[in-house]
Amino acid sequence: MEKSKQSIRAAIGILPLFASFFIPATAHSADNGYHLLARYKLTGHGKTGNIRVDSEARRLYVAHGDRVDVLNADTGASVGILPANGSNDIVLAPDFKHGFISNGTAASVAMFDTATLKVVRTIKLATQNPGAMEYDPEVKRVFVAATGGVAAIDANSGEVVGSVPLEGRLGHLISNDYGRLFVAAEDHDVIHIVDTDALKFLGDFPIGTGTGPSGVALDPSGRRLFVACTNGRLPIIDTDIGFTIEDLPIGNGPTSDVFAFTPQGKGGWKGAVFVASADGTLSLIKMNAFISYSHAGEVKLQPGIQSVAFDSKTHRVFMPASENSAEILVVGQ
Numbered sequence: 001m002e003k004s005k006q007s008i009r010a011a012i013g014i015l016p017l018f019a020s021f022f023i024p025a026t027a028h029s030a031d032n033g034y035h036l037l038a039r040y041k042l043t044g045h046g047k048t049g050n051i052r053v054d055s056e057a058r059r060l061y062v063a064h065g066d067r068v069d070v071l072n073a074d075t076g077a078s079v080g081i082l083p084a085n086g087s088n089d090i091v092l093a094p095d096f097k098h099g100f101i102s103n104g105t106a107a108s109v110a111m112f113d114t115a116t117l118k119v120v121r122t123i124k125l126a127t128q129n130p131g132a133m134e135y136d137p138e139v140k141r142v143f144v145a146a147t148g149g150v151a152a153i154d155a156n157s158g159e160v161v162g163s164v165p166l167e168g169r170l171g172h173l174i175s176n177d178y179g180r181l182f183v184a185a186e187d188h189d190v191i192h193i194v195d196t197d198a199l200k201f202l203g204d205f206p207i208g209t210g211t212g213p214s215g216v217a218l219d220p221s222g223r224r225l226f227v228a229c230t231n232g233r234l235p236i237i238d239t240d241i242g243f244t245i246e247d248l249p250i251g252n253g254p255t256s257d258v259f260a261f262t263p264q265g266k267g268g269w270k271g272a273v274f275v276a277s278a279d280g281t282l283s284l285i286k287m288n289a290f291i292s293y294s295h296a297g298e299v300k301l302q303p304g305i306q307s308v309a310f311d312s313k314t315h316r317v318f319m320p321a322s323e324n325s326a327e328i329l330v331v332g333q
Contacts, residue, residue: 150170152164210247
């Protein structure tokens with residue numbers, strides 16, 4: 001899996017943390033040594049959106065209202081501030097040393113240089129309310145979910161190379177290595193499928209008993225799609241045939257983040273999914289075998305957490321103290 005996808009959606013080795021460390025308001029230590037390490041301060045005011053970690057450059061990007069705060073991932077010191085207009089999401093395209101910010105209130109995407117932290121281009125979109133984004137390193141494109149469809153941006157030039165009309169209120173999206181983009185349609189109860197090269201709508205996957213799909217994650221090896229729904233269900237879909245092989249319970253409300261990861265064989269686990277829901281429930285789904293999954297427990301977090309980011313280098317986790325907090329909690333050993 002490419003580094004851009006590892007930064008948020010792939011949490012390698014995070015399994016030992018699950019049972020005990022997510023206590024955002026306190027600093028309790030766990031038996032395995034995980035505890036609250038630090039609190040990083042943000043500048044300005046506004047709702048905290050998505051968080052991205054650049055594990056190689058040791059930077060933490062936090063969407064925060066009218067700006068994106070860039071922090072040193074190890075110390076919390078401010079590295080810089082990127083201007084934004086209702087920032088929703090950030091993605092990184094390391095191939096070109098470019099980053100992208102979706103400006104939710106300006107119908108645009110800002111492209112910036114990750115070395116200088118300077119905005120090098122403002123990309124106007126034909127659609128309103130740009131939100132979730134995904135970088136696909138196979139086709140070198142950034143996909144942006146907005147009102148009425150998904151726009152595709154060349155990650156090198158910043159040119160909009162096309163768009164795909166899609167129905168419904170679009171949530172998170174994720175791509176695989178086989179030319180497919182999966183987009184959650186929150187009010188249509190389906191997953192839209194897009195050809196990432198031809199930029200064509202290919203159809204929909206149904207989501208079983210799930211309603212209000214918002215968060216998605218992908219196991220690229222098994223080609224399983226995990227769809228977190230607001231009614232507290234997690235359909236697991238075989239992306240080759242569109243069949244829901246499992247439908248498991250999770251927390252209720254829109255999902256802030258979903259992670260699919262492999263816990264390196266710990267405890268005999270084949271793989272797992274980590275789901276943070278708006279009601280403050282952190283759910284863990286265990287992969288028992290290739291087509292067998294089960295609910296493996298949950299932890300109650302503070303409701304309203306908007307994003308959880310995992311640093312694959314230090315195995316630390318970053319998350320806002322609350323939805324409107326100007327503080328990022330750092331948990332690790």
